[in-house]
Amino acid sequence: MIFCNHCKVYIRDGKETCPLCGNILSDNNNGVKGEEIYPEIPLTYNRHMVIRILVFISVVAMVVSCTVYKMVPVNVNWPGLVFLGLVSVWLSLINVLRKRHNITKSIMWQVIIVSGLTVFWDWRIGWRGWSLDFAIPILCIAAMLAMYITAKVMKLSARDYISYFLLGGLFGIVPVLFILFDLVNVDLPSVISVAASLVFLSAIIIFHGESIKAELQKRMHI
Amino acid sequence: MNNQKKVEWSKLDNASKYFPATCDEKDPKVFRIACELFEDVEPEILQKALDITIEQFPLYKSVLRRGIFWYYYESSDIRPTVEREDKPVCAPIYRKNEKNLLFRVIYNKKRINIEVFHALSDGTGALWFMMTLLYHYLLIKYKDDFLEKKPELNYNASISQKKDDSFSRYYQGRHYRKQAKTKKENKNPGKVYIIRGTRLEENRIKVIEGTMSAKAVLEEAHKYNTTLTVFLSALLLLSIYKDMPVRKRGNTLVLAVPINLRQFFKSETSSNFFSIMNIPYTFDDGNTELKDVIGKLDESFRKELTEERIYQHLHWLMSFERNPFTRIAPLPLKNLSLRIANAIADLGVTTSISNLGKIKTPPEFDRYIRQFSVIPNVRRPQMAICTYGDRLVINFASPFRETEIQRFFFESLANMGIKIEIASN
Numbered sequence: 001m002i003f004c005n006h007c008k009v010y011i012r013d014g015k016e017t018c019p020l021c022g023n024i025l026s027d028n029n030n031g032v033k034g035e036e037i038y039p040e041i042p043l044t045y046n047r048h049m050v051i052r053i054l055v056f057i058s059v060v061a062m063v064v065s066c067t068v069y070k071m072v073p074v075n076v077n078w079p080g081l082v083f084l085g086l087v088s089v090w091l092s093l094i095n096v097l098r099k100r101h102n103i104t105k106s107i108m109w110q111v112i113i114v115s116g117l118t119v120f121w122d123w124r125i126g127w128r129g130w131s132l133d134f135a136i137p138i139l140c141i142a143a144m145l146a147m148y149i150t151a152k153v154m155k156l157s158a159r160d161y162i163s164y165f166l167l168g169g170l171f172g173i174v175p176v177l178f179i180l181f182d183l184v185n186v187d188l189p190s191v192i193s194v195a196a197s198l199v200f201l202s203a204i205i206i207f208h209g210e211s212i213k214a215e216l217q218k219r220m221h222i
Numbered sequence: 223m224n225n226q227k228k229v230e231w232s233k234l235d236n237a238s239k240y241f242p243a244t245c246d247e248k249d250p251k252v253f254r255i256a257c258e259l260f261e262d263v264e265p266e267i268l269q270k271a272l273d274i275t276i277e278q279f280p281l282y283k284s285v286l287r288r289g290i291f292w293y294y295y296e297s298s299d300i301r302p303t304v305e306r307e308d309k310p311v312c313a314p315i316y317r318k319n320e321k322n323l324l325f326r327v328i329y330n331k332k333r334i335n336i337e338v339f340h341a342l343s344d345g346t347g348a349l350w351f352m353m354t355l356l357y358h359y360l361l362i363k364y365k366d367d368f369l370e371k372k373p374e375l376n377y378n379a380s381i382s383q384k385k386d387d388s389f390s391r392y393y394q395g396r397h398y399r400k401q402a403k404t405k406k407e408n409k410n411p412g413k414v415y416i417i418r419g420t421r422l423e424e425n426r427i428k429v430i431e432g433t434m435s436a437k438a439v440l441e442e443a444h445k446y447n448t449t450l451t452v453f454l455s456a457l458l459l460l461s462i463y464k465d466m467p468v469r470k471r472g473n474t475l476v477l478a479v480p481i482n483l484r485q486f487f488k489s490e491t492s493s494n495f496f497s498i499m500n501i502p503y504t505f506d507d508g509n510t511e512l513k514d515v516i517g518k519l520d521e522s523f524r525k526e527l528t529e530e531r532i533y534q535h536l537h538w539l540m541s542f543e544r545n546p547f548t549r550i551a552p553l554p555l556k557n558l559s560l561r562i563a564n565a566i567a568d569l570g571v572t573t574s575i576s577n578l579g580k581i582k583t584p585p586e587f588d589r590y591i592r593q594f595s596v597i598p599n600v601r602r603p604q605m606a607i608c609t610y611g612d613r614l615v616i617n618f619a620s621p622f623r624e625t626e627i628q629r630f631f632f633e634s635l636a637n638m639g640i641k642i643e644i645a646s647n
Binding site for chain 2: 001004007008009010011012013015018019020021022035036037038039041043044098099100101102105159214218219220221222
């Protein structure tokens with residue numbers, strides 16, 4: 001052990017400098033250097049490089065579109081659309097990244113986010129009703145399919161997906177409101193979505209009723 | 223669709239509820255217990271020992287999940303594996319949306335370390351896990367030495383005792399409330415001093431571990447007629463005082479001291495069962511005589527460490543949890559309020575000292591184990607102490623680059639003629 005003359009302590013782990021006062025330890029007192037006790041862990045700098053690049057691209061896209069719009073004005077506010085597009089992409093991306101360890105949950109949230117975004121887009125570019133007519137019902141059907149496939153492919157156990165299946169199924173019934181309140185011009189996708197959800201829901205309730213009950217008890221305990 | 227095995231789940235105890243809400247990158251609420259052997263650790267044997275140990279601590283097999291109103295533990299079939307130390311000390315363990323075990327076992331050269339997310343267990347609980355792990359490790363590694371007589375593990379709680387939620391066991395219900403109101407009597411300690419510094423990169427922590435003779439330090443403490451904890455607390459406060467800017471020297475220093483409730487209420491739980499007392503101290507008129515500091519501290523400790531005070535605190539904590547309005551608040555709202563409450567409480571604490579006490583192993587193990595050490599979860603510069611045989615290990619952990627307080631502290635011990643061995647990361 002090397003003695004630090006300033007702090008009057010022995011340094012156990014073979015450091016070059018004293019961790020207390022920062023002075024360089026001199027070898028003149030013939031101490032034997034000990035072996036390291038805490039290993040040196042290198043810093044991990046470039047962990048989020050891909051995200052940084054994406055942020056940079058987004059900023060550049062925004063600046064370039066505004067500049068071009070300023071030089072060549074047209075009567076469509078397309079930089080606004082670029083901005084909205086970027087916001088949409090980022091919202092979905094953040095969701096996927098944060099929930100990447102729970103795919104069924106991620107799908108569930110993705111449906112909600114994308115549904116909201118399509119309605120917003122539809123409204124911003126002059127309400128033509130395509131979001132309710134096609135986008136949302138098709139999203140619901142696709143989500144149920146996707147959840148089922150992930151659950152099967154990844155061999156998830158019932159407790160991991162059942163509550164999201166349930167939510168997904170319930171969400172798929174929402175288009176019934178579009179029909180009831182006459183919000184849609186084209187009924188077919190909504191009808192299919194509602195029918196598919198009913199079948200889906202009945203299947204999970206009949207085959208996984210107990211799991212659902214146990215899962216709800218667990219998640220809802222107060 | 224096949225039949226699923228029924229999954230076990232359990233509620234978090236009172237103290238555990240606080241940690242998942244308030245952990246973040248800066249303070250991941252992870253602490254470490256390390257055991258240094260005389261020989262290098264053999265990972266394969268350690269893994270075998272871990273495989274046996276985990277079966278005896280079912281709670282350690284669980285993952286933390288979020289419900290609508292509360293967090294809960296869910297049993298998992300993840301097999302814990304021993305890892306070589308390749309992450310910074312006390313790196314985050316619990317991450318939202320990830321299903322991971324709430325502890326890790328790492329080794330490096332002669333050391334076996336377990337790092338535990340505080341929601342799973344407190345120091346004492348984790349120490350029991352460590353002891354069991356060590357027991358199996360040493361028994362496999364040196365099986366020839368133990369052919370005749372197997373040493374006895376001195377922790378023999380049943381599985382249900384280990385899982386016990388002792389907070390709710392000793393909560394007497396709401397009718398106690400009238401007396402508990404006296405909690406408020408605490409006078410306002412005035413402006414509390416907060417230690418500032420430059421944070422280390424990646425929110426790492428600086429650990430300075432000082433090992434010394436327990437006997438020598440106890441002798442010093444006995445000169446002042448006091449206990450080890452009070453003696454070291456006094457030195458800690460003095461070291462902070464020396465480092466304080468002059469304009470702030472009138473501020474109060476508040477020392478947070480975790481109390482192991484197992485000493486007061488019978489419990490063998492390996493999950494959380496502790497409480498924290500806050501001891502305010504002001505250096506009025508700049509009196510830095512160690513004797514006087516110890517005298518004043520001793521008195522405050524004595525006042526706080528009565529069974530009544532401790533029960534009041536436990537009741538106070540539990541009544542929050544049992545409040546119907548708290549119970550039906552959705553989890554994100556609870557998290558937000560806990561985080562705010564925690565941020566406010568943080569402004570009222572200067573440092574903390576936590577003494578795990580004397581660690582006892584079967585006497586046959588003495589020739590394999592050199593020492594233990596404990597690294598607390600770090601919110602601010604703080605200290606954790608434990609003793610094994612004659613080796614007293616004081617770990618000073620800090621999120622800051624500066625080491626002035628640590629230097630003052632160890633210097634003052636060295637000046638008493640105590641030989642100190644320092645290790646650091």
